[in-house]
Amino acid sequence: MSSTYAADELLVAYLDNQLDPQQRLQLEQRLAGEPALAERLTLLARSNLPFKQAFAPLLDEAPVQQLSEAWPLTVATPQTGISRRGLIAAAVGFLALGIAGDRVYLQFNQPEDNWRGLVAQYMALYTPETLAGADESATQIAAQLQQTGDRLGISLPAQKLVLKGAELKNARVLAYDDRRIAQLTWLDTQYGALALCIIQQRGQQQPAESERRQGMNVVYWADGNHAFMLIGHNPTGEMTALAAHLQHALST
Template identity: 40%
Template structure:
């Protein structure tokens, strides 16, 4: 049977992320990801599913019928594939055991900590995950979310000073101003236990926009562009921090705005 265009299952996508497919199988899924939007979105979802379900449901997992499942799984021959010799065959069965036990007992989708995805997928772009989380958050903003007068310069400076303290930056209202776009607020959030600065703006033409910053040791990277949640994103980094500008403005305008603020905030 020709499987070239068969939609991959979650198990296939998980194995792809985990580097456990043969070269032929991996190439097939890579082609599907590039050609089929729903497959690409599902792959991104599985790669980002990092909520601590494993810890939350540990008591339930401890009550799962593990001995019976162990016996059943032990009877399944290990699939011969091109996985690295350093990855024993039982490791995949163990990850499946954890996922199956959680599904049977809790009735939920188990997170990547249970099925062993780790952070290898995000190694291609270690900043991609935090940008995805920011996009999820900013996608909830409407113009009404940011309604109200523009804060006075002194208020802006005080809010930015709070970001400086956590991130080791030196931001001023002038350095983060965006041409023709109203500064609304600066606040400190947290992602993966690390401070995440968000400076929110309201563009009279396209609505909410945000400049977000986290500490990063990934090194200097030139601006790049992507789309998330129907918004345009320009992202870059210097030696100490990673930045992203996200909004609904056209890509060319976003790039121009980002280039300006990048020049004023570069270390």
């Protein structure tokens, strides 16, 4: 995780014009020879996540000492104000350590039907390393599923959430405005982070449909009480099969 964190921090410092000429030149040379790094820069540059609104409520709770010891900064940090670089760094740190627990707040002013876009922007920050260090026990994950399900009014039994080739890493509740979003996250051994997100949404049942957001595949559906979206980098056909499995598992 440390290398990914350092790279994101450096890239955002580049976007925020906070690198000295030598650092900027060195990074541009790396970008020319490292397609993955260049793609990550493009992602961070085009992201319109309101990082300050999303993560500012958590900054006072962040264990600064722990974060600074785990991931020392590679470039100088401004002494006043909160930069976008610092907020993305905090976001990555929260995701990696689970510091935010179930109190990550996504405070957006967006239409309700755009919640999948908000989640996709958030999920775009995940890398395999983000989840690799999350080693919750089966008992801890079961407790998280129970708490998450209770808050969203849905049963989330662990035995029904087993996905082939993927390990369930955590369950938490995110929120935007006054809406709660349940997020169940797996680490797929081949494709990385995979998440099922759920909101309470009364209305008509909706069959599964597919789309792409932030370079990821999404399958979404509704059962009349909740709306669901499965998002990840898995191929379209595999995502459809996984979504069908989860749709059936959570309806019985």
